[in-house]
Amino acid sequence: MAKIDIGPPDYRKFLPPVIKENYGKWKYHELVRPGVLKHVAQSGAELYTIRVGSPRLVSVDFIRDICDIADQYCKGYLRFTSRNNIEFLTDDAAMVEPLIEACRAKGLPVGGTGRSLSNIVHTQGWIHCHTPASDASGIVKAVMDDLYEYFGRDDLPAKLRIAMACCLNMCGAVHCSDIAILGVHRTPPVINHEIIQKGAEIPSLVACCPTGAIRPDPKNKSVAVKEEKCMYCGNCFTMSPGMQILDAQNDGIAILVGGKVSNARSAPSFSRLVIPFLPNNPPRWPEVTEAVRNIVETWLTHARTGERMGEWIERIGWERFFTLTNIPFSDKCIDDYIFSRETFRTSAAFKY
């Protein structure tokens, strides 16, 4: 029988020699050009990183392709970033240009460093998830095609981090992104009493609803939903397949903006909902790509150097953000969930 609980392999055996020798002794780094970092150690040793975008959902042959590149130019060493980029690592400056050429020849974009758009982190969507309100890979591909140039440029006001989650379980944790693309449901669950009678633990199902919209229905040995209290989170659907939340006619996309995780300058912040709904319009979701481009371009035009999306919006004010982007403000942008009051303007100072 195979050994269990061996844990992940020791990362130390995967580190290139230049990293092993200079581990913890890096002195500084430079952004050489978009997609290329140069780290210099106290010893004077140099490490070049070439960052390359990937579609995340890849075949094993794709992994073998990038292994071929790493074998040829990096002595077989590479890593991945938290945003699904590939990073080729070499201590040989002469390898940088040929490596970039090899990536280009394979159709792999080089960029995503410094003040650029990095890869979009995202979830599974229709590929493999059971609660999605939308696809993920398809929207990400469409948005990255549309914003492709910003991956390879590092002269944006600041870094730009876009994330996509296909429902608000948000496996992708989009809630602190410059722009969050979020799949949303808009209709209460459709109850299948038979499935609930067979398999659901009714007290847990009742208790799982954050707004108390689910109550027991003893007559049917099932549950009932007080529809006006439901905000379509889908928590009950995760508890039981008898609470069908998917709705092809009404599921779609919401856009939230202005979040960040870094502590630099200002505290980490949540993304805020500015577009409550856009339709699912596969295969290229034109309404979504257009909305994202509009927000990005407005930021590019108006932000000062060094301002993340949220820092720019907080400086000019959200009311100005809606004016500048021509995004209609509606009651749906005003919070009415648990922590709403802190978002109300308790001040007589504002702009038009």
Next chain:
Amino acid sequence: MPEDRKTPQLDELEKGPWPSFVTEMKRAAAKNPAADDLLGLLERSYEDKIGHWKHGGIVGVRGYGGGVIGRYTDLPEEFPHLKEFHTMRVNHPSGWFYTTDALRTICDIWEKHGSGLTNFHGSTGDIIMLGTTTDELQPTFDEFSEAGFDLGGSGSDLRSPSCCVGPARCEYACFDTLDMCYDLTHEFQDELHRPMWPYKFKIKMSGCANDCVAAIARADCSVIGTWRDTIIIDQDEVKAYAESGLNIQRAVCDKCPTRALEFNAETKELTVIPEDCSRCMHCINMMPKAIQPGKEKGATILLGGKSTIVKSAFMSWVIVPFMKMEPPYTEFKDLIRRIWDWWDENGKTRERLGELIYRVGMGTFLREVGLPPVPQMVFRPRANPYVFWQEDEIKK
């Protein structure tokens, strides 16, 4: 691929400059019938605008309660190879470093036993093996184990811890994120592989407050590198930045959130008011050659981060402002075990740690896990007088 398989909508996503996942699916489909069925199923979702996966059933490998996600399509007649299409999560190495040998081994195993489709990586950090049958799970695991890889977490357990690139390549790292991630993952194999808690639990380690793994947004326990003393300024390098054209006053000092930096334009010297600095990383990011973190390094421990479901998204908040982070991480491990015990005792089903603390109050939490309240835990104190006084604080 069956001759009659048409995917006109997906074909549209092979156009455009960004690398295409559809192209990747087709590469896998050329070798594997399940990957080919997946193309067909996804095309169907694009037509129907709805997902075609049922809830997971319980599947797994011997000795494990997590690590495998059961997946079954709701259209098994049309897509017979997706009748069972389970995901296996393989625990990634710290910092996602690989040799090509290791990656090729993973590819060979997965090509033999599964669809040949993967995610490098899933959101939590694992290598995602996307799609195989129930019968193939054990043989797949056996080969991964033989090759030195193990499963990651799933369900109500510790999820695979993950960390930033840390001291392997970053001069900002205030502790060894890779070692700590490796050490904790090995220490807590039981918690990782056998779900026993109210819900999932994530630990993520970032070497500095730039937080490149988004620990504060995503992890129930976020470990974020910091220092206790003062930033170190190299005045020669400051001059070099000034001469290279960086507007230090505007780009660095004016953006300092606590106005802790002063730049003398005549002497080109930069000084810090140490007690005013909040260690946000901005000045270091702008002038990495000239400014370094202080010497007394460690980490801030924050708790409660999670995504929206159920009670809104939470960001982790400070519970220990500074802790030394050195092997064998005993102080941290003792603390996290106390916290888990308390959560396990008090949490409701599907209640993340942050939601539990919010429900019962920070005061209760701090008393019960034995942590001293300090002002670093809050942005500002409460604005109401509704204090829960303890019995021993009141005259009888």
